[in-house]
Amino acid sequence: MRVLSGIQPTGQIHWGNYFGAVRQYIELQKHDAALYFIADLHALTTVRNPADLRRNVTNAALDLLALGLDPEKATLYVQSDIPEVAELTWLLMTVTQMHLLEKCHAYKDKKAKGIAADAGLFTYPVLMAADILLYDSNLVPVGQDQIQHIEVTRDVAQRFNTIYEREVFVLPEPYVVQSLAKVPGLDGEKMSKSYNNTIEVFMEPKQLRKKIMSIKTDSKGVADVKAPETCSVFTLFKLFASEDQQAALAAKYRAGGMGYGEAKQTLYDQAMAVFGPAFDRRAQLAASPDTVRDVLREGAKKARVKATEVLARAREACGLGGR
Ligand code: ADP
Ligand code: TRP
Numbered sequence: 001m002r003v004l005s006g007i008q009p010t011g012q013i014h015w016g017n018y019f020g021a022v023r024q025y026i027e028l029q030k031h032d033a034a035l036y037f038i039a040d041l042h043a044l045t046t047v048r049n050p051a052d053l054r055r056n057v058t059n060a061a062l063d064l065l066a067l068g069l070d071p072e073k074a075t076l077y078v079q080s081d082i083p084e085v086a087e088l089t090w091l092l093m094t095v096t097q098m099h100l101l102e103k104c105h106a107y108k109d110k111k112a113k114g115i116a117a118d119a120g121l122f123t124y125p126v127l128m129a130a131d132i133l134l135y136d137s138n139l140v141p142v143g144q145d146q147i148q149h150i151e152v153t154r155d156v157a158q159r160f161n162t163i164y165e166r167e168v169f170v171l172p173e174p175y176v177v178q179s180l181a182k183v184p185g186l187d188g189e190k191m192s193k194s195y196n197n198t199i200e201v202f203m204e205p206k207q208l209r210k211k212i213m214s215i216k217t218d219s220k221g222v223a224d225v226k227a228p229e230t231c232s233v234f235t236l237f238k239l240f241a242s243e244d245q246q247a248a249l250a251a252k253y254r255a256g257g258m259g260y261g262e263a264k265q266t267l268y269d270q271a272m273a274v275f276g277p278a279f280d281r282r283a284q285l286a287a288s289p290d291t292v293r294d295v296l297r298e299g300a301k302k303a304r305v306k307a308t309e310v311l312a313r314a315r316e317a318c319g320l321g322g323r
Helices: 015-028 050-066 084-093 098-102 105-112 124-133 144-163 205-213 232-240 243-255 260-286 289-318
Strands: 002-007 033-038 074-078 139-141 173-175
Touching (some): 033 050, 084 289, 098 105, 124 144, 243 260
Parallel strands (some): 002 033
């Protein structure tokens, strides 16, 4: 089983990214051949400042390593360090039907808002298909919003295989943990950078507490009986807590006598307890940039072996080279 996933270096990792995707990366690295990469080519569709992009890539690597991605078990690399992916994107583009891309959310949403989309945004899913197919990936851990892209990947792979009458590409499956697929943000909507409602994993404790205190709740007073099921504070607490801890906080909601401030403090304490060790690891890693650079360089070297093999297969199938 080959596992692969990518994350865009477009900002700091938030709780939605962690619980929806990154935690699964780390879980799956134990069992399988796992490749994870920082999707800097994809980020070019939104990040247009070179210094920002470079900094974001380093930060994404630090975040992933601090959160438990282990370079002894998984391969971590930067997307643009494997130039084969660009060539494969072109080969796939020649068999990708327009209607498949026209119905993709990211493009459709922009268009609906009247924002002019560029070709990079429109063909974003083809680059993503190349990311996945280039490594014979079977399983792609992602959040719910990426399932559509994996369906496009399967369609494109299948079409290529059919046209060239051989099994050039492996068809991947998404791996989504349903209960974690839609982590709510500060306003109760899906947590997302685009909605400005995120809680970042690596935030100054003081700032983190302030953000947690700003989570939207209903206006019930301290004495009132409260419903944990419909409260974002509780939904977020569940991500971090054991069954017993969840039952204890739910009982307090239902008994009345606990204000939302206290529930938020409980959430803050729990988040600090769970992410505390990662904070320390991140600080250590940040102090040795050479280590991170070496991890990424070694990762790219390993990934490129497979990428070269699969690209050669695709080129051969469609009649490129070999004269
Ligand atoms: P954002 O929506 O903040 O821009 P990305 O699109 O960069 O996040 O997502 C990176 C990964 O994290 C993807 O696999 C995505 O599905 C997952 N993800 C993002 N937000 C959430 C969320 N609120 N709940 C669950 N998973 C999420
Ligand atoms: N599009 C993904 C996101 O925004 C990032 C990504 C790029 C990706 N290539 C990928 C995810 C390949 C999984 C597999 O989150």
